[in-house]
Amino acid sequence: MxxxxxxxxxxxxxxxxxxxxxxxxxxxxxxxxxxxxxxxxxxxxxxxxxxxxxxxxxxxxxxxxxxxxxxxxxxxxxxxxxxxxxxxxxxxxxxxxxxxxxxxxxxxxxxxxxxxxxxxxxxxxxxxxxxxxxSDGLLRHNPVATVRRPKVNQHTSPTAGLTLSEVDALLAAADAQVADRAPAAARTPTGRTRYLAALRDRALLRLLADLGLRISEALDRDLDDLSHNAGHRTLRYRGKGNLLRERPLPAHTLQALDEYLTERATVANIGVNRLTGPLFATTGTDGDGRLAEPNVFLTIRRLASTAGIAAAGRLSPHSLRHAFATGAREVGVPLEDVQDAMGHADPRTTRRYDRDRHNIDRDPAFLLGARRASRTR
Structure with a gap:
């Protein structure tokens, strides 16, 4: 490629x-x-x-x-x-x-x-x-200081969740949208614009699902935030707390990004290496504007509805971030590695994202019991 x-x-x-x-x-x-x-x-x-x-x-x-x-x-x-x-x-x-x-x-x-x-x-x-x-003495006391704050449950999240099979179904719906719009791309300017938008949306959803980024971390990226490191193609960004981060881009994400950028350069009649501006751009009259967060909400819910996902009307980009944490823990990635990938300062925050943490099959009793049995044989 x-x-x-x-x-x-x-x-x-x-x-x-x-x-x-x-x-x-x-x-x-x-x-x-x-x-x-x-x-x-x-x-x-x-x-x-x-x-x-x-x-x-x-x-x-x-x-x-x-x-x-x-x-x-x-x-x-x-x-x-x-x-x-x-x-x-x-x-x-x-x-x-x-x-x-x-x-x-x-x-x-x-x-x-x-x-x-x-x-x-x-x-x-x-x-x-x-x-x-x-303000040089205009105010001397903070009137909020003694106000009782509501207790927030730190162990749960209001974000609607996605199972890994539902994430697969959502991404499959994005793939199908690309395939459905491809024939019209060669016939009319409108068809080509809609095809480009489908390629962009597929690339963005794969990025969110595969890296677990916050939506702002994805949409704030420019094309020159794509880079290389240790033989990998990477994405550089500033995460929460203004900390510099660099994450590898898996092949699944790169395929969609490459196809999107190729089509975007073709529409602009330039080489890919001359593209500038936002990584995820608008496709209307302001063809190089930055894609806005509300548009991503609508896209996710529309594709989720097409995929038959029950919670489609409640999903958000953050749902994919939660699914990333749950999926990583489910396949055995250590908590500290998931924490680092997601940019959390506190491991308790990462655990809130892990919706599978109460799965009885992950109870330490099973592992300890098995080891105890092997010692007593």
């Missing part, structure tokens, strides 16, 4: 955010902060509340956290506006009331999950901490 490693077009560290991506992020944060209610207007001061809020969002470890914190702060400030409460004068009792309100309200009309409420309080607490540390 031809090595389709694209040539780098700019000098940058592996997994480093490009200048354009950083500019887009700064613009997004600036727009969010400008729209926040209940804060003093930006007076141009270096340490004004809005400018400090923007700095707080830009300092978090990942764009995923930045967006989640931005949503949580927006929700809190809108609640303050409804309550006619100055957020800079809020007291612990006010934050206790916000916690109760947040527990009773969610986007689906049901009570919010404990993890959702805990994250909201953590976000607001972090925001207050940043203001206290940088």
């Amino acid at each position: 031809t090595d389709l490693q694209p040539a780098a077009r700019e000098v940058r560290l592996p997994g480093q955010t490009t200048a354009s991506a950083l500019t887009d992020r700064m613009r997004r944060v600036a727009e969010l902060v400008a729209a926040l209610p209940g804060l003093p207007p930006d007076d141009g001061s270096r340490y004004g509340v809005r400018r400090l809020t923007a700095a707080w969002l830009l300092e978090v470890e990942s764009q995923h956290t930045e967006k989640a914190y931005g949503r949580d702060l927006t929700t809190f400030l809108h609640w303050c506006a409804t309550e006619r409460l100055d957020p800079l004068s809020a007291r612990p009792t006010d934050l206790g009331q916000f916690r109760t309100w947040r527990e009773l309200h969610s986007h689906n009309g049901r009570p919010a999950a404990a993890s959702t409420v805990a994250r909201a309080l953590a976000a607001v607490a972090s925001w207050y901490t940043h203001l206290i540390a940088n």
Whole structure:
């Protein structure tokens, strides 16, 4: 198979955010902060509340956290506006009331999950901490500090799971989609675009299933994050905590990536080594834009439905990450190796992802009993 490693077009560290991506992020944060209610207007001061809020969002470890914190702060400030409460004068009792309100309200009309409420309080607490540390006495106490946080079960996950046979069925549905769209690719521009999208989706799903990446780690990748190391083709990225990671790409993933990149270069009428931009690109009028996370949710659920997977309507990219951990443990990969592959600082986090950990066949009693029996013969 031809090595389709694209040539780098700019000098940058592996997994480093490009200048354009950083500019887009700064613009997004600036727009969010400008729209926040209940804060003093930006007076141009270096340490004004809005400018400090923007700095707080830009300092978090990942764009995923930045967006989640931005949503949580927006929700809190809108609640303050409804309550006619100055957020800079809020007291612990006010934050206790916000916690109760947040527990009773969610986007689906049901009570919010404990993890959702805990994250909201953590976000607001972090925001207050940043203001206290940088605002020259404007705030002296964090009103969230003494608010009781909801208990979050650290041993289970709300993510809908997939068995290994269901993962196989999902990937088979992606293969079938490629085969179904291939005939039309040579007849019309629309057919070719749909075929390219099918190749891209198949490559992305294989990457998620085979490496267990977070969806942000996959979608944030650029073409020059593909590399080589010790005779393997690899993917370089910055994981959670901004840590540099490099993972080998198995043949199953490489086949789909190579076919996708070959077709993408053909559509662009250039050689593969001249491709630039996101690893997983849009295929519409903005043909070199970065694929967005909501599109991946829809693709997974659509293909899962086609595959007859019962939980299709609840699946997410994270379901494939869970399946990676469960599958790795099922075939005997040591916990510490799965932990390293997934980039977890705490092995307890990895165990939450392992849905097969309570399988009775894995009980140590079996192994110890067998060894004891062999000693007493």
